[in-house]
Amino acid sequence: MSRTPEHPSGGADAIEGLLRRHAPQVLGALVRRYGHFDFAEDAVQEALLAAAGQWPGHGVPDNPRGWLIKVASRRLTDVLRSEEARRLREERVAALTPRDAFTAPPPGAGRAPSEDDTLTLLLLCCHPDLTPPARIALTLRAVGGLTTAEIARAHLVPEATMAQRISRAKQKVKGVGFTRPENWRERLPAVLHVLYLIFNEGYTATSGPSLQRAELAGEAIRLTRRAHRLLPDSHEVTGLLALMLLTDARRAARTGPHGELVPLDEQDRTLWDKAAIEEGVALVTRALTRRRPGPYQLRAAIAAVHDEAASPDDTDWRQILGLYDLLVRFVPGPVERLNRAVAVAMVHGPRAGLAELEPLEAELAAGHRLDAVRAHLLERAGDTAAARAAYRAAAGKTLSLPEQHYLQARAARLGPAP
Template sequence: MSRTETADEDLLRTLAPQVLGALVRRYGNFDSAEDAVQEALLAAATQWPVDGVPDNPRGWLITVAARRLTDLLRSEQARRRREDTVAQWELPGQWMAPADQPVTASDDTLILLFMCCHPSLSPASQIALTLRAVGGLTTTEIARAFMVPEATMTRRISRAKQSIKSSGIPFGMPVDRAERLGAVLHVLYLIFNEGYASTSGPALFRTELSTEAIRLARMVHRLLPDDGEVAGLLALMLLTDARRPARTGPDGALIPMAEQDRLRWNAAFIAEGVALISVVLPRGKPGPYQLQAAIAAVHDEAPTAAETDWPQIKALYEVLLRMSGNPMVMLNHAVAVGMADGPQAGLALLTELASDERVSNDHRLFAVRAHLLEMAGEREAARTAYAEAARRATSLPQERYLNTRAAGLAGKNPPDG
C-alpha cells in the first residue's frame, strides 16, 4: 500500500464516526445510517485515488451517505407500503446538492459515543456497539477483545443496533451521561488496547486506533475535567503510548520493555500523563484507571529497567485486585510478584490462574510462565512454555518474538513465521 493510500485510509477511519454521527443526528435511523456510511466509504476508497481528495472530505462523505440513506429509506417505505413513513425522516433538499457542499463543522463523534452506551443495552452490548460504530473495529477484533466467539459478537451487535433503532430517543448529548460514563471509558480502553497491541495481523500495533482513543479520551476529559477516572484513563493511554516508538526494531520485531531504548520514549506524553495522575491521585479513593496509570508512571519514570520500583508496582496491583477480578490484572500482578519477590512466588500465582477459563488458553499466560521459568533458570521448561505461547499467539510479531525466545533457549535459529 502506498503512502497516499495509507493516508486516505487513515482519513476515512477518522471521518467515519463523524459522518455516522451526522446522519444519525439528522435521520435517527442508526442501522440504515451505518450501511449508508459504509457505502460512502467504499465510494471514497474507489474515487479519491483517481479524482483526488475533495476540499471538504467530511462534507463529501456526508452528502454521498445521505443520498444513499435516502434511497434506503424510500425503498423501505415502498416495500412496506407505509405512506406515512417519509414524514418520520427529514429529507431536506440541500442533501441532494453537489458533494462538495459545505456542511456543519461540528464533530458528532462524542455524542455518538454516548449514544451507543444507551441505558437500554447491557454493558457488554454498549461497548461492542461503540467499538464498531465509533472505533471502527471489525467484529472479529471486538470478539477477541471480549474473548467470545465471533458469531456471539455478531448477534450482540445486531441486537444492540435494533435496540437503538427502537428506542426513538433523539440524537444528542444525553442528560444521564454520568451513568453511561463507565461504559464509555471501557470502550476507549479497549480501542486503545487494540491499537497498542493488535490482537492479529502483521503489525504489532495500529497507530490509528490508539491515536483515535487518545483523541476521544481528551474530548471526554474536556467535557468532564473533574472526573478522576477520566483523567486516569487519559493518563494511562499517554503513559503507555509513550513507549510505542521503542517497541519495535527497524525490521518491525517486538522489543520487550526491559530492552527498549528509553531515550526513544515520548517525553511529552510522559510529562502530560504524570501531571494528570499527580493531580487526581491525592484526592483519594482512586479508581482502576487511576491505579493503572500510576503503575504506568512508575515504569516510565524509571531511568533503566533495573531501577524499576517493582515493590511499588506490586503494591499498586494488590490495591487494583481488590477492585477487580480481571484475569489480566491477576496475570500482571503475578509478573510484579515474580519481579519483586522472586520467580517462584510469581509461578505459584500462575498455578491458580491456570484454572481460570477466561485466561487458561491465552498466549499471555504461557508467555509469563516462560519468562518466570527463564528467570528461575529452568531453561527447558521455559523453552516449552515460550513455544506454546507462540503457538497460541494471534499477532505475527508476538509469535515471532516468542519463537525467538524459545529458539534462544534451545540454542538454534527460530522457525520462520
C-alpha cells in the same frame, strides 16, 4: 465553496482529520432529527465519501459541518422516501416528520450539533443490549468514522462478517431515542471499557503478523481525548487517557527493524515519546491528587513509574507492587493478579512470583500469558528445562506471530530439549 483559515491547505490528511472530527456530530444531528440510526449512519458515510471526493479539488467549504449535514440530510431523505414507496405506506409525509423521541431543530437552526453528540453516540454504541464485540465495531463505525472494510481489517475478519456484526448492532439500537439516558453515568464504565479494548487490540494485536496496529491505538486515543474534553472532571476518563498516552509512548521501541518484539527491559528508551510521557504523567498526577482513585488511574500510575525510570534497574518495583495491591482491590481479575505476580517476583524473588501464579491456573490456562510469565520467572530462578517447556507452551497458544517468534527464540536460547 472556499477555504477557511481553519483549513487553509485542504490537503488529504487535513481533510481526513476534519471529516473524522465532524462525523459524529453530523450523525448526531441526523439521528436527533429523523431517528433511523442505521439509515442516518449510512447517509453520513455517503456524505463523507462525497466530501473526500470533492473537497481536495474544490476546496473545503466555509462551514464543513453544515455542508456535511446538508448532503447527508438529502441522502437520508431520499432513502426514507424510497422506503416509504417500497412499503406502500400512506403516511409518506408523516414518516419524514421528526418523532417525539428524536425532536431537534433542523440543521442550521437552533442549537448547532455539538461535541455533546459524540458522548451521546458513545453511550448509544455501548448500549447494554450489545455484546462487547458489537460495541467496539459500532463505536469505530459511528464515532470513529472508520469504514466497514477498515474495521474488518483491524480485526482480521472478512468484510462481510464485520458488515453483519455492525448491521445486527444497528438493529439492536433501532428505535432507541437519541437522548442521553438519565442513568448515562452508569453506562460510562462500558464506554471506557470499549475504548480500552480498542486501544489494547491496537497496541498488542491478539493475532496476525504485526505486533501493533497503530491506527487502531491512535483511534482509541483520539476518541478518549474527545471523551476527556466532554468530561474533564471525570477522574477515570482522565486516567484512561493518561494510561493510553503513557503506554503508547513506548510504541517506537517495542519492535525491532523486522517487526520483532522487543521486551520492556530491552527497549531503547531514547525512542520513547517524551512529550506523550510528560502529558500522561501530568494527567494522572492531577487525577490522583483528587483522592478518588480508580482502576484506570492506578494502571496509568503504574505505567508512569515504568516510563519515568531512566533504565530497567531504576524501576521502582516496590511502588509498582503497592499500586497493584490497590488495583486488585478494584479489579480482582486474573490478568491484574498475573501482572501483580510479576511485581511480586521483582520485589521478593522469582519463587515468590511463581507461588502467586498457582491460583490463576484454572482462569488463565487457555491463554498464553500465564505460561509466558511462568517461563520468564522460571528462567530467572535458574530452572532452565522448565522455563524452556513453558516458553514453548506459550508459543503454541498465541495467534500473534511476533509474540510466537519471540517466545520460540527465548526457548531456543535456553538450549535444546534433552
